[in-house]
Amino acid sequence: MCDAVYHVPVMLQECVEALHIQPEGTYVDVTFGGGGHSREILKHLGPKGRLFAFDQDPDALNNAIDDDRFVLIHQNFGYLKNSLRLHGVQQVDGILADLGVSSHQFDDAGRGFSTRFDADLDMRMDQVSDLDAGKVINTYSEGELHRIFGMYGEVQNAKSLAKTIVTARLTKTIRTIAELKDVIKGQVPKGKEHKYHAQVFQALRIEVNRELEVLQDFLIQTVPLLKVHGRLVVMSYHSLEDRLVKNFMAKGKFKGEVEKDFYGNEIKPFKVISRKAITAGSKELEENTRSRSARLRIAEKKGTA
Template sequence: MAQEGGLMSEYHVPVMLKECMEGLHIIPDGVYVDVTFGGGGHSREILKNLGEGGRLLAFDQDEDAKKNIPNDDRLTFIDQNFRFLKNYCRLHSAMQVDGILADLGVSSHQFDQPERGFSTRFDADLDMRMDQSAPITAKEVIASYSEEELHRIFGMYGEIQNAKSLARTLVTARLNRQIDTIAEFKEVIKKLIPKGKENKYLAQAFQALRIEVNQELEALQEFLLQAADVLKPGGRLVVMSYHSLEDRLVKNFIAKGKFRGELEKDFYGNIQRPLDAVTRKAVVATDEEIALNSRARSAKLRVAVKL
């Protein structure tokens, strides 16, 4: 699906594009933020729905995303992680916006670049940084984290059944050799991988490392708290997640205005939270879309409105 003036074909086709636009409920002269620009698919669609007076701010920290910026005066590109949403909205005089969109999936373009170390299909250094200037790589996580820390990230972020054994195996193996590449990592852990489940197991292990390296869950929590402040009353938040931990954070924040604990009420029993769910349950892709785009299978879309 090549698009003019960009590398859209190398990036993923946006998941649930129609549902995302419906969720944003775009007003032509509104101000919108796409915090995960990537291939620019969602941003282009937002621009199509905006009039001349509309504005779009787009965030992405991946160098390659810059190649996809459309030539449009209404768009401001911000080369930053979305955890700095509030600062950059203030900097660009957009302190109250009409809608914010986040698609938390890693683009297939990143997976297809062997040297980035995201994919189990290629051999490369264990890198996995979304932001190439970030300090810590997957190689350093494996080399320096304690057995307890490795157990936690593989168990929590990868939902790997034998996470404890995996952590112990890595800690033992690194006493004798460095584990620098994807091939070395696979070699060290091959006895732990259930027969016939190789791809799934490796995908879960890689996901765990990627989430840790990029501090994805911490960034998501910071982003959600700031999104609630940046939205104007009646503004929409649209978040698409692909992992149960991400979806739980989004769901809890929309329901309670926080990530853990009970819903808070004021002295009169009124609920204290900044957002209200527009859809009671997460929106999922249609069977037709999943048949065309396998990435859509795990996607969950949640839409909320600022109270």
């Protein structure tokens, strides 16, 4: 499948330049998707360079690149370190993560990611997990639903939304996107239907795929995996992800102050290359609407003192 059809890579050149690629180095693209970023990375690698890519979505396997320097691992990037060790890789020169949902997943009506189509409430990125959006909607307690809509979707009326869903499912199981929209229509602010539905769906998707927990697991694993001066390049699409990435790059942790050693020296694994998040240029913003919310951050692994 053509990458341009499957997924248009956001800030392609900016991502690849940020990796500061060494031709004989070893690199990882943890969100392979349509392979757009991976193909560009391979153009910068020499004959001894290597690229490992990860994707848990079985659809992405159809986009595998026929190149001796390339390996596609069908796995969630939360298992980054162990999966690379199985391939004999202890450390790498750069890691790229393009977080969020691919264009293909949004455009595939049956996956249940998009509010544009009617389909079963699913939203699983891997298609094998027991937990899908339907199970969240129909089995989570009112308190749990309130938490995920408020925390992950930043929905203003998360409490009343949760109560509405729990009350409606007493009468009938909510199975499809259309049924969910119908149940919650009284909670949706007039004129803001699209934004509201997007927030609700984002919350469900993050919960179903454990996106924030997986992101934190991944970021922690990058520290021992990266060689000194190796680059970590992460592109996120909403504030919850971006905050985690920003804090980890700046402090080596997700909250609180930077830890210090006995002598008062700050202990942090990265030197931040991008003080401010990098955003797409005006031309890309016009051509690819998905790039509007993208925030790119870059950090470099520090050497030991």
